[in-house]
Amino acid sequence: MITVENLTKTFPGSTGQVRALDGVNLDVAAGSVLGVVGPSGAGKSTLARCVALLERPDSGAIRVDGTDLVSLGGTALRAARRQIGVVPQGDSLLRQRTAAGNVALPLESAGVPGPQRRTRVAELLDLVGLTDKAGSYPDQLSGGQRQRIAVARALAASPSVLLADEPTSALDPDTTGSVLTVLDRARAELGVTVLVVTHDMGVVRKICDDVAVLDGGRVVEHGKVLDLVADASSRTAAALLPAVDQNPAVEGAYDRVADVVLVGFAAVGALLPEATNRFGVDLNLLGGGLTRLGETPVARFRVGLTGERSDSALEWIAEAGGAVRRTLAGPQGVAA
Known part of the structure; x- marks a missing residue:
């Protein structure tokens, strides 16, 4: 146009x-x-x-x-x-x-x-x-x-x-x-x-x-x-999503810490619980929140994961449509 x-x-x-x-x-x-x-x-x-x-x-x-x-x-x-x-x-x-x-x-x-x-x-x-x-x-x-x-x-x-x-x-x-x-x-x-x-x-x-x-x-x-x-x-x-504050003292207690952006009703409601169940990890929300862009729900969370398959859980979230960016806290690897 x-x-x-x-x-x-x-x-x-x-x-x-x-x-x-x-x-x-x-x-x-x-x-x-x-x-x-x-x-x-x-x-x-x-x-x-x-x-x-x-x-x-x-x-x-x-x-x-x-x-x-x-x-x-x-x-x-x-x-x-x-x-x-x-x-x-x-x-x-x-x-x-x-x-x-x-x-x-x-x-x-x-x-x-x-x-x-x-x-x-x-x-x-x-x-x-x-x-x-x-x-x-x-x-x-x-x-x-x-x-x-x-x-x-x-x-x-x-x-x-x-x-x-x-x-x-x-x-x-x-x-x-x-x-x-x-x-x-x-x-x-x-x-x-x-x-x-x-x-x-x-x-x-x-x-x-x-x-x-x-x-x-x-x-x-x-x-x-x-x-x-x-x-x-x-x-x-940075302008539209909920802010995520770093807390190294808390984040250091987890095997992996990552920022995850989820777009849409299905992703916001299901991806994180599904990853927990699939890979047997303990996943906790450390910060962030939900917002709405137009009619679409969008979430940005900082998550902390504990468990041997934490890397696999993050990789699966990324493959399922989530945007995953690992932070520097804990023994971090390359972004999924």
Whole structure:
């Protein structure tokens, strides 16, 4: 759906050119939600603006459904932009228009007749759960409600791609959840491909299929969230999984100590007890815990094993789909 190839973008700075994007490459599958994360100044918002062609990159290609947007101009570019809905950072609603009027604005600009326009606005207000606020003005709405109206407005022209730049910034947890639910519904019910720029890894935890980590204008990590959390050395795993604290005094009492990541209901519920039974080892949980990524349960545990077949138990857990990384405590071997 979206392919970004070797994208670069520079801006003038006080000491010369600042490279906001430095050879960025990304693939976003149709109908998925990609979270673009990273520290402040990493290039996240610049990437979103370039994908929407609100900023022109210095070089590289941005392909949406195979069409390179960078190569377009005039009428062709305007038509391509209509396939990309944008939820800008901050409160972007027009104060003199009602919620319904704000949602209708792109349809009015496109010359959509009144009856069709009203039907579409009603559909979108229902999608974002604000049908009862159709006649309310932005100053009569909460921050989360305004953001949901902004999402509805971005969806008005039936785009295939939705870009949301920090859509939950400055919102409380409950309000954040309502906005994320709307973005997820847009993907599930409308088939929209969603790119979310955020500093909040909680957004990735709740709705993202894939994640791209930017740092210094470069993509330093990119892939499916559930694949990346299985790699204990990844930034994604460090940010999303329960922390595991070392306790050498306790861990030294075991024959083997390992960090184990389990993904999915079957793995979380069964792999460790099954390993205990199969290999006759004593297995204890020394730290970690459970979390949920989207609808998928994920666990990271530090486990201590005692018994002659401890190595075999860890190898079997790895072969059965668990990610196993042995720690340095105890007589450790090579990672299973």
